[in-house]
Each structure stands twice: as C-alpha cells, then as structure tokens.
Amino acid sequence: MPKLLGLRCRECGAEYPLQATHVCEMCFGPLDAVYDYASLKKVVTRERIESGPKSIWRYRDLLPVEESTPVVTLGEGFTPLVKADRLGHQLGLRNLYLKNDSMNPTNSFKDRVVSVAISWARSQGFETMACASTGNLANAVAAYSARAGLECFVFIPVDLEPQKVVSIGVFDPNLVAVRGTYDDVNRLCSQLVESTPWAFCNINIRPFYAEGSKTLTFETAEQLGWKLPDEIIIPVASGCQFVRHRQAVRELIDFGLVRGDSVPALTGAQALGCSPVYNAFKSDEPEKVMPVKPNTIARSIAIGNPSDGIYVNRIALETGGVVEAVTEEEIVDAMRLLARTEGIFTETAGGVTIGVLTKLARAGRWRGDETVVAYVTGHGLKTADVLASANGHGRRVEIDPTLKSFREKVNL
Amino acid sequence: MPRFRIPGPLRRLSNGEITVEVGGADLGSAIVALDERYPGFRDRLLDDKGDLRQFVNVYLNDEDVRLGSGLSEKVKEGDEISIVPAVAGG
Ligand SMILES: Cc1ncc(COP(=O)(O)O)c(C=O)c1O
Numbered sequence: 001m002p003k004l005l006g007l008r009c010r011e012c013g014a015e016y017p018l019q020a021t022h023v024c025e026m027c028f029g030p031l032d033a034v035y036d037y038a039s040l041k042k043v044v045t046r047e048r049i050e051s052g053p054k055s056i057w058r059y060r061d062l063l064p065v066e067e068s069t070p071v072v073t074l075g076e077g078f079t080p081l082v083k084a085d086r087l088g089h090q091l092g093l094r095n096l097y098l099k100n101d102s103m104n105p106t107n108s109f110k111d112r113v114v115s116v117a118i119s120w121a122r123s124q125g126f127e128t129m130a131c132a133s134t135g136n137l138a139n140a141v142a143a144y145s146a147r148a149g150l151e152c153f154v155f156i157p158v159d160l161e162p163q164k165v166v167s168i169g170v171f172d173p174n175l176v177a178v179r180g181t182y183d184d185v186n187r188l189c190s191q192l193v194e195s196t197p198w199a200f201c202n203i204n205i206r207p208f209y210a211e212g213s214k215t216l217t218f219e220t221a222e223q224l225g226w227k228l229p230d231e232i233i234i235p236v237a238s239g240c241q242f243v244r245h246r247q248a249v250r251e252l253i254d255f256g257l258v259r260g261d262s263v264p265a266l267t268g269a270q271a272l273g274c275s276p277v278y279n280a281f282k283s284d285e286p287e288k289v290m291p292v293k294p295n296t297i298a299r300s301i302a303i304g305n306p307s308d309g310i311y312v313n314r315i316a317l318e319t320g321g322v323v324e325a326v327t328e329e330e331i332v333d334a335m336r337l338l339a340r341t342e343g344i345f346t347e348t349a350g351g352v353t354i355g356v357l358t359k360l361a362r363a364g365r366w367r368g369d370e371t372v373v374a375y376v377t378g379h380g381l382k383t384a385d386v387l388a389s390a391n392g393h394g395r396r397v398e399i400d401p402t403l404k405s406f407r408e409k410v411n412l
Numbered sequence: 413m414p415r416f417r418i419p420g421p422l423r424r425l426s427n428g429e430i431t432v433e434v435g436g437a438d439l440g441s442a443i444v445a446l447d448e449r450y451p452g453f454r455d456r457l458l459d460d461k462g463d464l465r466q467f468v469n470v471y472l473n474d475e476d477v478r479l480g481s482g483l484s485e486k487v488k489e490g491d492e493i494s495i496v497p498a499v500a501g502g
C-alpha cells in the first residue's frame with residue numbers, strides 16, 4: 001500500500017495526483033504532500049524509529065518516499081543536539097540546546113531536503129537535478145547528484161561567497177552564475193521549469209523536497225527524550241523549512257510520539273539587511289509580506305521575496321513565537337560568541353539565529369528554565385570571509401622562533 | 413503594445429497562448445485588457461480589493477513590480493510582463 005495519497009493545495013484544498021508540480025492551478029497556492037495517516041498511525045512507533053538508521057531515514061515512514069524506493073544518501077541528519085551551558089549561562093538560559101546541523105555531509109541542513117528530493121526524483125525517472133540557490137542548496141544538490149550519478153544544473157547569484165562556489169564546483173555540476181540576486185535566479189528558474197525536463201528541487205518538486213526539513217524537528221524531539229522544547233529559533237529565508245517544522249510538531253503529537261500536546265513557540269530569525277518577513281510581522285498586516293532588495297552578509301538566507309513568508313508569520317503568531325531580526329554587527333558578534341562559548345563555528349545564517357536568540361534573551365523573553373532550541377543550519381567555513389575582514393584572527397601574535405621573542409610578545 | 417508572458421497553469425485561459433499582446437498604459441489597465449481578451453485573468457491575478465494576489469509575482473521586463481509602483485507601473489510598446497507563480501525557491 002502506498003502511503004502517499006497525492007498533493008493538496010494549502011489555500012483552497014484542491015487535490016492533485018502525485019506529480020512534479022508545486023502550485024495550485026486554481027489559486028496559485030502551494031501544494032503539500034498528503035499521507036495516508038490512518039494506515040501510518042498503525043505502524044509508526046518510537047521503537048520502530050529508534051531501530052532505524054542513524055540518519056533522516058529513520059523517519060522514512062513520515063517522508064514522501066515509498067518503502068520500496070532506494071534512497072540517495074550520504075548519511076545526512078541525526079546531527080548532534082548539544083546542551084549549551086556556557087552560552088546558556090551568558091544568556092540566562094539553563095536549558096538551552098543547539099541543533100548543530102552544520103555537521104551534515106555538505107555542512108548545512110539542505111542535505112536533509114535534497115536527500116529526500118533526489119530520492120523521489122530518481123524514482124520518478126528524472127535524469128537531471130536542478131535548483132535555484134543561495135549556495136547551500138546548490139552544494140547539496142551537486143553532491144547528491146554526483147552520488148546518484150545524475151546530471152545536475154545549479155543556478156546561483158554571480159557574486160556568491162567564493163568558499164561556497166569552490167565547494168559546489170568540486171562536484172562538477174553545470175554551474176550557472178546568474179547576474180542578479182537570488183530572487184532573480186529564482187524567477188528565472190521558475191520560468192525555465194516549464195521548458196526543461198528537470199527536477200528543480202525547490203520549484204517543481206518542492207512539495208517533496210520541503211518534507212525533508214521535518215526531520216530536524218523529529219530529531220530534536222527524539223534527542224530530548226521524545227519531548228518537544230518550549231521554543232525553537234529557526235532562520236527564515238523563504239520560510240519553507242519553518243512551515244515544515246510546524247507540520248513536524250503536529251505529526252509528533254498526532255502520532256503520539258511525544259509526551260503531551262503542547263506546541264513549542266516557533267520563532268523566526270532574519271537579518272535586518274533582508275527582513276521582509278520580520279517587517280510584515282512588526283506591521284499591522286503580518287500576512288502582507290512585501291519584497292525587499294537584500295543587502296546582508298547572511299547570503300544563505302538573503303531571499304527578498306519569500307514564498308512562505310505569510311505562513312511563517314501566521315505560525316509564529318499561532319504558536320506564541322515571534323519573528324525578530326538582527327544587524328550585520330550582531331550577526332558577526334553572535335558567530336564569535338557561539339564559537340567562543342560552545343566551540344561551534346557557524347556561518348552567517350547561524351549568526352542570525354544565535355543573534356536573535358541573544359537579542360530575545362537580553363530583552364527578557366525567558367524566565368530561564370524554559371527549554372529553548374536554536375537550529376544552527378550551516379558551517380562557518382562557508383562564509384569565513386566575513387570574519388577575516390573583521391579582524392577574524394582573534395588574539396593572534398607573531399613571534400620569532402625564540403624563547404625571548406615568545407616572552408616578549410605573549411603575556412602569561 | 414506590451415506583451416504578457418503566461419505561465420503554464422494559466423495557459424488554459426489563454427487558449428494555450430504563451431505570449432499575449434494587449435493595450436494599456438499601466439499594468440492595471442493591461443490586466444483589464446488581458447481579461448477582456450481572455451476572461452478569467454483578472455480573478456486569477458487580483459484579489460477582491462483589486463491588489464495583486466499574494467501568490468502571484470508579476471515582473472515588468474524582469475523587475476518585480478512590487479519593488480516598483482505595483483499596478484500603476486507604466487507600460488509601453490515592447491515591454492514584457494511576466495506572470496510567475498510565487499510559491500518557489502528557498
Ligand atoms: C544555512 C541556511 N539556513 C537557513 C536557510 C533557510 O531556509 P528556508 O528557505 O527554508 O527558510 C537556508 C536557505 O538556504 C540556509 O542555507
């Protein structure tokens with residue numbers, strides 16, 4: 001029995017067969033994968049999940065890939081959830097946890113979504129994978145396409161960080177650098193999708209791709225001993241993953257996998273240099289998200305026209321979360337603070353998440369005993385230049401190879 | 413006259429035409445003209461208040477009209493107006 005029933009429009013409820021489409025023909029609303037929950041509820045248990053592989057595929061029952069489909073995997077997911085006592089101490093949080101998703105095969109959370117997307121696409125006979133990317137997605141798509149032996153076209157803004165371009169290029173994809181912003185790249189790909197036989201991870205096969213994000217929240221709950229935290233801080237670009245985290249919480253509760261039924265506050269983090277969702281959240285009309293021209297070092301999340309922005313605000317309000325934003329300086333400070341206190345080097349997007357966590361903590365959002373989890377979604381080496389240009393060498397001294405020089409220059 | 417580029421999901425309305433030339437001095441009136449030619453477009457593109465629907469992006473010569481003056485954006489001969497479903501990316 002297949003567990004996937006079809007696709008359904010999030011806005012008007014129109015139903016569609018399983019296929020590579022992402023928008024409703026009636027209302028242009030987003031399509032979501034629909035599962036046979038009744039049958040799944042009979043099989044999904046904590047024990048069944050715990051006996052699965054140490055990767056996202058332990059949650060396979062709740063992913064849009066049938067049992068008989070071979071998956072394309074590099075061991076993504078099941079990343080460390082670390083209790084952050086030193087950072088927590090600085091912020092007045094006794095139960096702060098970091099989900100370190102920079103530990104994925106290509107060092108960002110995108111490996112989760114891409115492993116799912118490419119497994120689905122290959123099973124449907126697609127021969128070429130593609131995506132519009134701010135860098136991390138292209139990195140994952142290039143790596144997983146190489147792994148699967150599929151053709152690959154990745155589209156990125158021309159001025160992406162050089163470190164990202166290198167770590168995409170090594171997998172030898174067709175790398176198309178577009179003279180424009182991510183939003184230009186996305187618009188171009190949205191038009192291209194109609195005339196190519198390609199699986200664009202975040203366009204025509206987006207309903208399947210998006211589902212992979214749920215595993216971040218499934219793992220968090222499992223690693224907390226099958227409990228949901230009180231609040232989760234999530235970086236927001238398109239808002240795609242934020243929306244799936246709400247769905248993951250719903251499934252964890254509905255399937256009885258977690259104790260209790262209280263829904264964590266879901267809080268979104270943006271950079272002020274590209275904060276269309278935050279701008280709307282602060283306004284009288286949180287569901288009217290107006291596009292902006294991005295200008296921030298947090299390139300991974302620099303999406304000026306976020307497709308799921310209105311849902312992010314709806315969910316933040318529904319769950320008691322907020323959407324907050326931080327300055328460029330706060331991003332870099334947060335990257336350093338996280339590294340200094342917890343030994344984790346995150347990219348600028350992680351700086352946004354930790355920056356927002358810090359800002360909210362200092363503004364007195366928490367009493368101190370709440371369980372708060374921050375999703376650290378990408379590795380620091382991807383955006384190392386922002387530190388190099390901001391005196392990133394820390395307490396560096398240069399000496400001659402003599403004891404005298406050491407004693408002169410290093411104050412013990 | 414400006415030219416609309418119609419996305420796949422809306423081509424049933426335009427009898428399969430990918431591009432449609434219409435009159436109009438601004439984007440709003442061009443949409444009205446498009447709807448007169450192929451009824452149904454107005455409803456798909458605009459909400460009850462007459463604003464662009466949330467899930468529709470419209471680009472005038474590849475620039476997002478929401479970053480400019482929206483429906484009052486001036487259009488002229490040779491301009492290309494692309495309608496693109498907004499739910500993509502990320
Ligand atoms: C490191 C990192 N974090 C967060 C995000 C945000 O994801 P979403 O577009 O689903 O909001 C991205 C998106 O590219 C990313 O690269």
Ligand SMILES: [Zn+2]
Nearest residue numbers: 009012024027
């Ligand atoms: Zn619909």
